[in-house]
Amino acid sequence: MSERWTTAVLDTALPGGWAVARSSQGFLCNAQGVLFERDWLKQQPLDVLAEHGIGHFDGQPVYLLELRSPDTPDDCRWQGLRQFMLEGDFQVYRMLGYAAQIGTWAREHRFCGSCGGAMQQVHGERAMHCARCELRSYPRISPSMIVLVTRGDEVLLARSPRFVPGVYSTLAGFAEPGESAEDCLRREVMEEVQVSVRNIQYIGSQCWPFPHSMMLGFHAEYASGDIVPQLDEIEDAQWFHIDALPALPAGRSIARHLIDLYVARRSGLPEPVLPG
């Protein structure tokens, strides 16, 4: 894996470095991209809610300006995080995914969830602290299982009403307290399509910053049951032959990787690599 982007807790009192700016409209971009000279950006008339020192890109310190409103400096525009996931430099997307998670988490933890007091960023640590009751809050990550259920040359794919028309994907769901990854996977598959699985095989993981999932990806073999889609979540679910697949999710998603990997293995083709 490339190390162009690494996270760090940087001191916002120091000058210099690069900055990205985020609002409800996405990240600020100009013709050069999404990284701005920080000292210049801070002189622009932006409505800054908070600043975070988030890491290094190509060895240079990077800060996040989290904005209250999307005021747009001259020659700039906004681009959503999903668009960075779909195209362009994947390391830039990784940096912005981290920035988005830190910005959202800090914005949602300005007040203590225990006593309601104001919270402050802890110096040198990615944490918010309540001076009144000593509570510390850390960035939130939600473990989620994602699984390709297989039956020989067939794979089980489903579509949610939220998907682009025609697209089918793997099954996924959030872990609940008390579950192992395997428990969650079996429960989600049973809830969403009423199928049971066996031979669960861990494939790999992917950060999914929409808004704070950690996807744990698996292959699992079909064991028993007929597909019965869960009405509110799953619009349709079917077995598809690997030679006759429908439209699939975005190329850099772990959902797509799980499908492409299985097809490659069944077909004796070189295995794809999960972008990371």
Ligand SMILES: NC(=O)c1ccc[n+]([C@@H]2O[C@H](COP(=O)([O-])OP(=O)(O)OC[C@H]3O[C@@H](n4cnc5c(N)ncnc54)[C@H](O)[C@@H]3O)[C@@H](O)[C@H]2O)c1
């Ligand atoms: N990277 C990928 O390829 C890929 C593909 C599919 C899904 N995903 C992600 O996987 C995650 C889970 O998938 P899903 O939407 O099918 O989940 P799911 O099947 O568990 O159902 C979603 C429901 O879970 C509840 N929920 C929302 N946030 C939660 C949380 N943090 N913890 C527990 N429950 C929560 C809500 O009621 C929501 O409607 C989502 O973040 C989704 O975007 C990623």
Ligand SMILES: [Mg+2]
């Ligand atoms: Mg689901």
Ligand SMILES: [Zn+2]
């Ligand atoms: Zn408190």
